[in-house]
Amino acid sequence: MMTWSKKALLTTLFILISGCTNTTVNEHRETAQPLRLSGEEKIIILGRRHAGHYETEPDFIRCIGQRLDNGHTVSVMDEQLFIDRLYPWFEPRTAPLKLGRLKYMLRDPLITERMADLGIRYMIWVDGNTETTDSSGSVSCAVGPGGGGCFGFATWDKASNYEAIIWDLRDLTDKGRVRVDAKGSSYLLAIGAPIPFIARVQGEACDGIGNQLRAFFGGENSTESAEER
Amino acid sequence: MTDSKPIYTVLSLAMLLMVIAGCSTNVVVKGDFPAPLAHPLPLNADLVLTDEFRTYTFTDEKTKGKKLSFTIGEAQAMLFQEITDALFASVTERRALEGNATGELVLVPRVEEIQVARPFETQLKVFEVWIKYNLSVYDEHGQPIADWIMSSYGKTPTRFLTSDEEALNQAAIVALRDAGARLIVEFRRVPEIQAWLRSRAPATAGEEKQPT
Numbered sequence: 001m002m003t004w005s006k007k008a009l010l011t012t013l014f015i016l017i018s019g020c021t022n023t024t025v026n027e028h029r030e031t032a033q034p035l036r037l038s039g040e041e042k043i044i045i046l047g048r049r050h051a052g053h054y055e056t057e058p059d060f061i062r063c064i065g066q067r068l069d070n071g072h073t074v075s076v077m078d079e080q081l082f083i084d085r086l087y088p089w090f091e092p093r094t095a096p097l098k099l100g101r102l103k104y105m106l107r108d109p110l111i112t113e114r115m116a117d118l119g120i121r122y123m124i125w126v127d128g129n130t131e132t133t134d135s136s137g138s139v140s141c142a143v144g145p146g147g148g149g150c151f152g153f154a155t156w157d158k159a160s161n162y163e164a165i166i167w168d169l170r171d172l173t174d175k176g177r178v179r180v181d182a183k184g185s186s187y188l189l190a191i192g193a194p195i196p197f198i199a200r201v202q203g204e205a206c207d208g209i210g211n212q213l214r215a216f217f218g219g220e221n222s223t224e225s226a227e228e229r
Numbered sequence: 230m231t232d233s234k235p236i237y238t239v240l241s242l243a244m245l246l247m248v249i250a251g252c253s254t255n256v257v258v259k260g261d262f263p264a265p266l267a268h269p270l271p272l273n274a275d276l277v278l279t280d281e282f283r284t285y286t287f288t289d290e291k292t293k294g295k296k297l298s299f300t301i302g303e304a305q306a307m308l309f310q311e312i313t314d315a316l317f318a319s320v321t322e323r324r325a326l327e328g329n330a331t332g333e334l335v336l337v338p339r340v341e342e343i344q345v346a347r348p349f350e351t352q353l354k355v356f357e358v359w360i361k362y363n364l365s366v367y368d369e370h371g372q373p374i375a376d377w378i379m380s381s382y383g384k385t386p387t388r389f390l391t392s393d394e395e396a397l398n399q400a401a402i403v404a405l406r407d408a409g410a411r412l413i414v415e416f417r418r419v420p421e422i423q424a425w426l427r428s429r430a431p432a433t434a435g436e437e438k439q440p441t
Contacts (some may be wrong), residue, residue: 053353055384084263089412092403110266 020182021199025208027215029176034218035166041121042075043068043217044082045164048127049092054164056126060206064126064164067210074217075091077118103172121169124213128162130202133183137192150190159183160205164213176216180208251295254347256394258304260402262391265412266314270426273332274317277307279339280326287343297345299397301360304405310345312409316416321416333429334374337368341378345397356396357384358404364412375421381408 006220036044045065047056061079069076083090089111102123106112139152160182166175183200285302313320313336321331339362346357360381366374383403385396417423 043377070245085266087263087265089266090405091406091410093407094410094414110268114266 005054007174021182021201021204023180023182023204023208025212027176027212028178029216030174031176031208034217035122035168035175036177036218037074037121040075040119042077043120043122043124044077044079044118045124046082046090046095048095048125050095050097054129054131055092057202060162060202061126063203063206064124064210064213067092067206068213068217074214082118082120085118086111090102099167099172099174102167106172115169122175123167123169124164125167126162126209128160128163130158130160130205133157137188139188139194141190141194141227143178149192150194151192152188152190154188155185156182157185158199158201160201162205162209164209166213166216174191178209178212178216180205180212182208196214239439248252254393254397255298255300256397256401257300258398258401259407260304260398260405262308262311262406262409265312265372265409265413267315269316269318270335270417271416272317273319273321274313275321275323275330275332275335276309276313277323277326277335277337279337280308282306282338285340287340287345289345293375295347295349297347299343299345299399299401301340301343301405305338305340305360305408306403307410308409309336312412316413330367330369330371333369335369335371337365337367339363339365347393347397355384356400357382359396360399360401360404362408366425368425374425375419377416377419377422379408379411379415381411383407420437 036225045061045068047058047061049055058079065076065079068074088094089105106115135154135156137152137154139150139154141150142148158203160180163179167173167175168175182201182205184201184204186199187197189195189197236377283306285300285305287297287299287301289297289299292431300431310322317332317333317334326335326337340360341363342359342361344357344359346353348354348356351357362379364375364377364379364382366377368374381404383400383405385403417426
């Protein structure tokens with residue numbers, strides 16, 4: 001058993017090396033009822049990639065999927081597998097940006113049948129990205145015959161802004177949306193050896209959006225449940 | 230002393246190779262393309278993939294110290310085979326335009342231009358690939374129907390990938406998939422091709438079975 005003093009020390013160390021992140025989550029629901037999946041029905045989470053200057057990161061989409069998929073009541077399909085099975089209708093150029101366009105696409109029996117075969121009930125579109133907003137300082141490293149080392153201080157800020165929209169494919173309606181904004185500063189202090197203090201900005205955004213989406217599907221979005229994972 | 234000479238030679242050559250390799254990027258684009266979901270036109274087509282097309286390599290020697298060689302021939306040939314198989318009732322592959330056509334349509338894709346942008350050129354953290362194709366379409370008698378200039382685009386963020394080569398490969402695959410999407414969605418909307426399809430029979434012209 002770990003003593004209280006050791007636990008406190010480890011927690012302090014974890015807080016120190018984690019840096020600081022502020023996260024804001026907003027949600028809008030069309031209905032107070034939890035969204036349900038029956039039988040073999042699945043959710044597909046897709047990233048928006050049509051913009052020229054950014055694209056929603058595939059690993060962020062995987063992260064949300066892992067938070068949402070609980071193995072029994074909520075099942076999430078792999079994004080790339082879905083895009084490949086419906087090629088070319090969910091490529092950056094052809095993917096529906098609005099529900100009206102999806103309704104039009106689903107007039108094609110080939111697409112409707114493929115969706116039904118895959119058992120897709122809810123489609124969640126995630127738009128946004130994580131970017132470095134500011135950076136300053138520098139760290140220099142040198143190696144000589146007697147050894148090596150680094151010296152300096154660097155800091156950088158990151159911001160994550162994402163919005164998820166849930167579409168119900170059964171009645172082709174918008175069931176709600178979740179918006180998450182996370183900001184954080186990371187530091188690298190080097191006195192001999194570099195010591196990083198990294199803020200989990202994208203990770204916090206994933207936790208925020210993932211937990212909120214779980215709440216849509218009848219799961220808990222409490223901090224305890226997030227920590228269990 | 231004499232025994233150590235070969236070691237020095239080998240080490241020098243290895244270092245020289247490392248320096249040369251560090252200054253150039255050689256990419257042979259490799260990847261798979263999924264079978265498209267499309268309503269085939271009730272037509273037989275000949276797909277002409279010339280040796281030049283199958284072995285196409287783009288080289289950029291203008292950027293000093295960062296030479297790029299980008300071989301896309303095999304991957305683009307595979308893409309056109311996959312897409313035309315889904316777009317027509319049957320496809321016969323040929324190596325040259327000369328000779329008798331077996332189908333009602335003959336398609337000859339050519340690469341007009343390739344542009345590659347790397348992060349050090351654009352100051353963006355993405356690799357970008359643009360491919361401009363010219364798809365020449367002929368009827369069974371060799372009469373030209375259309376010259377369709379079709380551009381496609383692909384980009385990949387660097388951070389998910391381990392090397393420049395892998396990132397460029399990924400961006401090229403995205404650009405090729407984009408070209409495939411345009412072929413499936415827009416082929417029958419090209420005005421000259423649409424007019425030719427209408428002139429043949431109402432049955433082949435129609436076709437707004439699939440969303441466009």
